[in-house]
Amino acid sequence: MVVGIIGLGLIGGSMAIDLKRRGFAERVIGVENDPVASEAALRMGLADEIVSFEECVRGSDIVVVAVPVGAAVKMLPRVLDIFMEDGFGGKIVIDTCSTKSQITxxxxxxxxxxxxxATHPMAGTEYSGPWAAMPNLFDGRACIFANSEDSDPQALKIVEDLYGVLNMRPIYMNADNHDVHTAYVSHISHVTSFALALTVLDKEQDEKHIFDLASGGFSSTVRLAKSSSDMWVPILTQNRENVLKVIDTYLEKMKEFRDAIDSYDDERIEGLIHEANKIKKILR
Amino acid sequence: MVVGIIGLGLIGGSMAIDLKRRGFAERVIGVENDPVASEAALRMGLADEIVSFEECVRGSDIVVVAVPVGAAVKMLPRVLDIFMEDGFGGKIVIDTCSTKSQITxxxxxxxxxxxxxATHPMAGTEYSGPWAAMPNLFDGRACIFANSEDSDPQALKIVEDLYGVLNMRPIYMNADNHDVHTAYVSHISHVTSFALALTVLDKEQDEKHIFDLASGGFSSTVRLAKSSSDMWVPILTQNRENVLKVIDTYLEKMKEFRDAIDSYDDERIEGLIHEANKIKKILR
Structure with missing residues (x-):
């Protein structure tokens, strides 16, 4: 099977690696508009060839749209249009974006x-670009199939096989529910990390050595603040309603904490921490 | 040298392991009031013997107070009082607490x-108790010496040796500055994690499977929410003024993000993310 990957970054590049070496893709062709990323992807062997968008869509059995969701929303109808122009040839297109309502x-x-x-492989790191691609990125993680009832069963089956090769657990979900859930377990974490980074960077302008003291706890909490704006601006705007709702709940919780500390209310702080500790039972 | 460790939890227990096996302590005696923790510490070999508070202070060359800072503030004067009663015999006491103003x-x-x-070894995990103790916990991390000019140079030298054996980098700092800095690079991270856990746990009451989707990013951002209230209530109350100030800056940054998303202002979101990305240059 020829797999065409549009966007050879962290997600597209990591898919390319495992689909090729695990035998799902006989050949990977890629589209990468950034010239440095394109050359790097070739040298790293992520794709057998870098081609134009049209060549990729025409030359692949499965097209993977792995670009930021703002671009993906515009690109996807064009991919299906080209399938139409060429006559229906059993081709399939998938996306890998972090929001699913607008794209569907x-x-x-x-x-x-x-x-x-429509798929969302729930895996990644805070890094981006072909140089962030790695083997085994998807192993054991969840992959969401959104509105899969709107896909042809035969196409769905082949995409399930693709994610099976990547060792992902399939979860089937309505696109709107997906966007609510990811606002809670992914998007808000990024916003809180960005805000934390901004808070500490502000202080650092006065106090040069503040980061000497940064502990492992700080690093893990702020890690996501390294994430790229190319990816996150469209996610946050496309999932605006849900993200705003979660931010508002979050701001209320922060204020509860603030009030408890402000009023020397040890019992209330303790109660809030005990409540938060329940996350232990849920996360591995 | 006999090292007496009061509180054989994550910090005290981990110190016990490395001070013993690296030859700094010939003998470790411990105080642990919780009977299960006490028995576990003995079985794990963290201490050669579990003794009473007074026996520990009287029988050790160096006493390490490794209990939550609320208890430490009450305990420390009693340790020095016992040194007085016994006549000055060159003994030393250190603490390992995360706030330094009140204790000094x-x-x-x-x-x-x-x-x-007064010391603050900047190392730890989100776990607590003797079962959280581990070798090499301190290697390569920073250890803050607070108000070290108030310590006898001979005592300071021995404690520097102790942390040298633990492979920690010493940083010397005024106690009040310490508490400002740690509010930024440690305490606020815990508050934001607790608030994040509360936000998502709230939602989870309606939506059972929300955590199936939790990505690695979410786990790392919320990890500190597993931290114990025994340790964190006294830190947050003792460092109340600084923590409130940082929370207020943080709330402003969150609101800036919220407003930018709310007003569909892609450029402003992008600007905030670019600014936050500067954390890359600072963290390894």
Whole structure:
């Protein structure tokens, strides 16, 4: 099978590595508009060839759209249009984006909607670009299939096989529910990390050596603040309603903490910490 | 040298392991009031013997107070009082607490103030108790010596040797500055993690499977929410002024983000993320 990957960054590049070496893809062709990233992806062997967008769509059995969700929403209808122009040839397109409502809506009425499978492999790091790609990134993690009832069963089956090769656990979910859930377990974490980084960087302008003291706890809490704006601006704007709702709940919780500390209320601080500790039972 | 460790939890227990096996302590005696923790510490070999508080202070060359800072503030003057009662015998007491202003103030006018060295080894995990103790916990991390000019140079030298054996980098700092800095690079991270856990746990009451989707990013951001209230209530109350100030800056940054998302202002979101990304240059 020829797999065409549009966007050879962390996600696309890591997919390329494992789909090739695990035998799912006989050949990987890639699209990468950034010239440095393109050259790096070739040298790293992420793709057998870098081609144009049209060549990729025409030359692949499965097209993987692995670009930031703002670009993906515009690109996806064009991919299906090219499938149409060429006559239906059993081709499939998937996306890997972190928000699912707008992207599924963008092709909801397309005559070839069935050839699109909306997926969100829940794996990643705070790094981006082809140099962030790595083997085994997806192993054991969850992959969400959004609105899979709108995909042709045959196309869905092949994409399930693809993620099976990546050792991902499939979870089936409505696109709107997906966006609510990821606002809670992924998007808010990024916003809190960005805000934490901004808070400490502000202070650092006066006090030069503040980071000498940064502990492992600080590093892990602020890690996501390294994430790229290319990826996160469209996620936060596309999932605006849900993200705002979660931020508001979060601000209330922060204020509860603030009030308890402000009023020397040890019992209330203790109660809030005990409540928060319940996260232990849930996370490994 | 006999090292007496009061509180054989994560910090005290981990010190016991490395001070013993690296030859600094010929003998470790411990105080542990919780009967299960006490028995576990013995079985794990963290201490050669579990003794009473008074026996520990009387029988050790160096006493390490490794209990939550609320208890430490009350305990420390009593340790120096016992040194007095026994006649000055060159003994030393150190603490390992995460706030330093109140603890240094608690013995500032004590006649044996010089025998106390205030330290904060900046290492730890989100776990607590003797079962959380581990070898090599301190290697390569920073250890803060607070108000070290108030300690006898001979006592300071021995404690520097102790932390040298633990492979820690010494940093010398005024106790009040310490508490400002740690509010930024440690205490606020805990508050934001607790608030994040509370936010998501709230939602989880309606939506059972929300944590199936939790990514590695979420886990690392929320990790500190597993931290114990025994340790964190006294830190947050003792460092109340600084922590409140940092929380207020943090709330402002969160609101800036919220406003930018709310007003569809992609450029402002991008600007905030670029600013936050500067944390890359600072953290390894």
């Amino acid at each position: 809506r963008s092709v909801h009425y397309h005559p070839l909607r069935g050839r699109f499978v | 103030r608690s013995v500032h006018y004590h006649p044996l103030r010089g025998r106390f060295v």
